[in-house]
Amino acid sequence: MSGVAQSFNYYPVSYMKPDDGFAVLALGLGKYVVEGEKAYRFCPRYPKLDIVSLKDIVNESQTEFFAVNMNKEDINLLEGEEAGLSRLDIDDAEMQGSIKHLASVFNPDNNSLSPGLSDYGPRVLNFADILKHEYIPLAETIRKVVSIVKEALGTTVEIEFAVDLEKDSENKTSFYILQIKPLIGSSYDYEIDMDEIDTERIILQTTKAMGNGKIDGIHDIVYVDPDAFDKTKTEEMAAEIETINEEMCQNERKYILIGPGRWGTRDKFIGIPVRWPQISNAKVIVEYSFEGFPLDPSSGSHFFHNVTSMNVGYFSVQTGKGNHGISWDKIRSLATPRQYKYFSHIRLERPLTVKMDSKNQIALIQKP
Numbered sequence: 001m002s003g004v005a006q007s008f009n010y011y012p013v014s015y016m017k018p019d020d021g022f023a024v025l026a027l028g029l030g031k032y033v034v035e036g037e038k039a040y041r042f043c044p045r046y047p048k049l050d051i052v053s054l055k056d057i058v059n060e061s062q063t064e065f066f067a068v069n070m071n072k073e074d075i076n077l078l079e080g081e082e083a084g085l086s087r088l089d090i091d092d093a094e095m096q097g098s099i100k101h102l103a104s105v106f107n108p109d110n111n112s113l114s115p116g117l118s119d120y121g122p123r124v125l126n127f128a129d130i131l132k133h134e135y136i137p138l139a140e141t142i143r144k145v146v147s148i149v150k151e152a153l154g155t156t157v158e159i160e161f162a163v164d165l166e167k168d169s170e171n172k173t174s175f176y177i178l179q180i181k182p183l184i185g186s187s188y189d190y191e192i193d194m195d196e197i198d199t200e201r202i203i204l205q206t207t208k209a210m211g212n213g214k215i216d217g218i219h220d221i222v223y224v225d226p227d228a229f230d231k232t233k234t235e236e237m238a239a240e241i242e243t244i245n246e247e248m249c250q251n252e253r254k255y256i257l258i259g260p261g262r263w264g265t266r267d268k269f270i271g272i273p274v275r276w277p278q279i280s281n282a283k284v285i286v287e288y289s290f291e292g293f294p295l296d297p298s299s300g301s302h303f304f305h306n307v308t309s310m311n312v313g314y315f316s317v318q319t320g321k322g323n324h325g326i327s328w329d330k331i332r333s334l335a336t337p338r339q340y341k342y343f344s345h346i347r348l349e350r351p352l353t354v355k356m357d358s359k360n361q362i363a364l365i366q367k368p
Contacts, residue, residue, distance in 0.1 A: 001102065001127075001163040002030030005044065005142045006183065007149075008156045010212040010358045011308050012043075013051055018358050020045040023142050025127055027093055027102055028065030029085065030160055030178065036309055038062045040127055044146070047131040047139035052304045054113065058106050060305050061124040063090055090123055101129040101165060136173050138163065149180050156183040190214060192357040192364070201353075201366040203330045204258075204286065204317065209363030211284075211313035215354035218283055220248070220255035221331065221346045224272075226290045228342070229260050234268045237342045242278040244343060254283035256352065256365065258326070263287055264303055276303040284313040284354055284365070288326055291319075313356055315363055334367060 005023035012018050026032045026039040033039050038060050041051055050057060069086040077083055093099050094117065104113040105121040115128040129135045142161070149157045160179040167173055190213045222244055224237065241257070248255055257263075257279055261271030271287065279285065285307070307314050318324045337344035350368035357363065 001025055001027060001165070002161065002178075003033055003039070004030070004158060004160050005146050006156070006158045007146050008183065008358070009043070010356075011210040011304070011314075013304070014046075014049060016043050016046060016049075021143075021146055023139075026062055026065065027090070027099060027125060028067055028088075030162065031066050031081070031085070032062070032064075034160070037064075040125060041305075041308070042127075042131060042139070044139045044143040050126075054111065056305065057113070057126055058122070058124055061126070064088065065090065065093060090125070094123065099123065099125065101135050102127050104128045136163075136165070138175070141175050145175075145177065153180075153182050157181065158183055190355075190357060191360060192355050192362045194362070197364070198366070201368075202327070202364050203334075203352075203367050204315070204326045204365040206315050206317045206324050206363050207361045208316040208318065208324070209313065209356055209361075210307070210315075210358075211311065211356045211363070212358040213311075213356055215283060215313065215356075216351055218254055218256055218352050218354065219348045219350075220253055221258065221334070221348075221352070222248075222255050222282075223258035223331065223344055223346075224260055224342060225328070225332075225344055226260060226288075226293075229290075229293070230342075231261075231269050231293065233342065234272045237272045238274045238278060240340055240342050241272070241274060244340065244345065245279055245281050248281045254281055256284045256286065256354070257282035258286040258288065260288055260290065260293055276306045280306070282312065284315065286315045286317060286326075288317040289319050313354060313363065330367060 003023055003025040005021060007021045009018050009020060009022040020043050022041060023044050024033050024039045024041050039062055043049065064087055066085050067088055069084055072084055075084045100117060102125050103117055103123045104115045104126050105117065105119040106113055106124050107121055113124060113126060115133060130138050146157060146159060149159060158181050159177060162176045162178055164174040259272050263272060263285055264274055265271040266273060317326055335346045335348055337346045348368060352368065353366040355364050
């Protein structure tokens with residue numbers, strides 16, 4: 001197995017804290033992880049907690065892996081870093097006995113995963129025997145190594161590691177640290193000083209957000225006005241936003257998407273039941289509550305892999321609670337919107353500013 005781990009997590013869910021960090025794990029060489037392919041993401045402090053739904057665990061499970069091609073004697077390094085590697089299917093690893101402790105079997109009849117390979121069915125690499133049943137203390141090892149390195153360097157860190165499950169004479173497996181690097185200079189350093197913020201420019205503010213850093217260059221807002229929202233029409237809204245999103249994709253324009261309730265929900269009465277391709281060009285996704293329509297924040301759980309891999313900002317605004325709010329008057333006054341049946345689309349000449357401070361749990365959007 002190979003993977004990466006960071007000491008800070010911009011996309012914490014459930015009871016996780018940003019400082020709990022995260023790790024991404026895969027069978028085979030780490031090239032598969034660092035290039036953003038399908039791999040398993042978890043929190044080393046809470047390794048038994050699934051970050052995403054069972055459906056997403058199955059759909060986003062690793063299907064291929066990189067291995068060193070030991071049969072290739074003449075390697076032409078001019079071919080690049082894959083010159084001596086082979087890209088193989090998970091089936092190849094199973095035949096060699098390499099996923100005995102990495103895989104579970106999905107049972108579609110009762111919608112469950114069974115650790116190990118004793119059952120018939122699709123193989124899912126969720127590392128359950130290791131993370132949930134502690135075949136080896138991998139999560140604790142990652143947590144301690146990251147903590148020590150973070151303390152030594154005095155800043156947030158990232159490590160790359162590999163694990164050899166073959167046990168030695170003392171019945172121990174091997175954990176290899178391949179690379180250590182500080183995250184200083186990255187978007188981690190981004191902080192919002194509210195004393196320096198022009199509050200008159202704020203059109204949206206929340207303390208429940210995922211993502212970090214500053215986003216400039218967005219000129220478009222697509223939103224559902226709460227005054228015009230009808231919770232019995234959410235399926236029609238999903239079809240309409242798909243049409244708008246296709247147009248934004250064709251014009252290569254990112255946008256801020258604002259809507260009531262949970263985006264991507266399966267319950268059409270608590271939000272708009274979109275799939276990720278229907279809103280794929282949104283750079284910031286906002287879900288909000290209003291009187292008579294409460295919100296249980298989803299933390300982007302329905303398309304978590306897409307949100308994290310594409311560095312999408314995901315905001316939940318609990319209207320009327322603390323430092324939460326959307327200034328609809330300011331939004332409506334920005335420009336004359338293009339009016340669809342359910343959505344409004346504002347396009348500005350000058351860009352909006354999005355600021356996300358994960359450390360201090362502040363996120364806001366400012367008008368030009």
